[in-house]
Amino acid sequence: MDQLTYGDIKAATERIAGHIRPVTLAPVDPLDPVGPVESVDPGAIRTADRGAEAPEVWLALEYMQHTGSFKARGAQNFIQAHREAGALPEAGVTIASGGNAGLACAWAAQQQGIPATVFLPATAPAVKVARLRSYGADVRLVGTEYAEALAACEDFAATTGALTSHAYDHPLIAAGAGTLLEEIHARLPGLDTVVVAVGGGGLFAGVATAARHHGIRTVAVEPENCRALNAAIEAGRPVDVTVDSVAADSLGARRTSAMALHAAQQDGVQSVLVPDSEIVRARQTLWDQRRVAVEHGAATALAALTAAGSAYRPAPGEKVAVVLCGANTDPGDLVP
Known part of the structure; x- marks a missing residue:
């Protein structure tokens, strides 16, 4: 999908209302x-x-915002939209990211009561690993580079059927982020x-x-x-x-x-x-x-x-x- 619509933003605004902190x-x-x-x-x-x-x-x-960045908006929208569509697998959601996207994904999964499996290089700082686990995530440390963690994440999704999230390149993630402007405009x-x-x-x-x-x-x-x-x-x-x-x-x-x-x-x-x-x-x-x-x-x-x-x-x-x-x-x- 190359084009995001305002309708996507409005749907996300309604979907995540009450689940995120107003700006x-x-x-x-x-x-x-x-x-x-x-x-x-x-x-x-x-x-x-x-x-x-x-x-x-x-x-x-x-x-x-929850988890310290705007990423919580997109992660919450992503998971809730899949839940509404009946498309949340028992294996939950997975992502390869030790940054803000990984934190947001783990947090949103915890909020929705589903498993989250986060893949990171083994070189990831201990503080990031600890914070991810504080959100209930199953943290998998693989290889020494992000590409290796990503490959492991993709294998995990293919094997278990877990839903793969993305840091930014998904319409539900971007639409969730766009709810920020809706709040700013209203205020x-x-x-x-x-x-x-x-x-x-x-x-x-x-x-x-x-x-x-x-x-x-x-x-x-x-x-x-x-x-x-x-x-x-x-x-x-x-x-x-x-x-x-x-x-x-x-x-x-x-x-x-x-x-x-x-x-x-x-x-x-x-x-x-x-x-x-x-x-x-x-x-x-x-x-x-x-x-x-x-x-x-x-x-x-x-x-x-x-x-x-x-x-x-x-x-x-x-x-x-x-x-x-x-x-x-x-x-x-x-x-x-």
């Missing part, structure tokens, strides 16, 4: 260094031209733009599809060296890209989904790239100004506003929501 929204003061200015230097902000109306910027704190009437980081494209595809329905522009932000969507837009088709970024742990897909590319080719979408140095700075600024510790992937969205010379700058009076999508991170590298 929290926090305003950004025009004088706040987190805001949309050319420089995060407070002195530059104070001396900026105040003749024009400042943009109205909000942070969507989706990192407060922020007159929203002009939503800014979202892009990895494989599940969150982007869902958000952009819902945003287009409401006449809202989507700014898709990627690290300069993790640009699967940007490269696909240039090529006109999904292509493999090099993955080399501080945000690669959550945005490091080598190829975007066809759904994400289709969404990006519609009106009202802008693709923006930001350097790692600006991602690191945006993440540190969130910590310095708000004591918020997010993943580098989440800070990538904010970097589109704070990076010097960025291709995206909110217009005077523009109402913008910046999605902070996850916080499963080690805060040890944040400067006190």
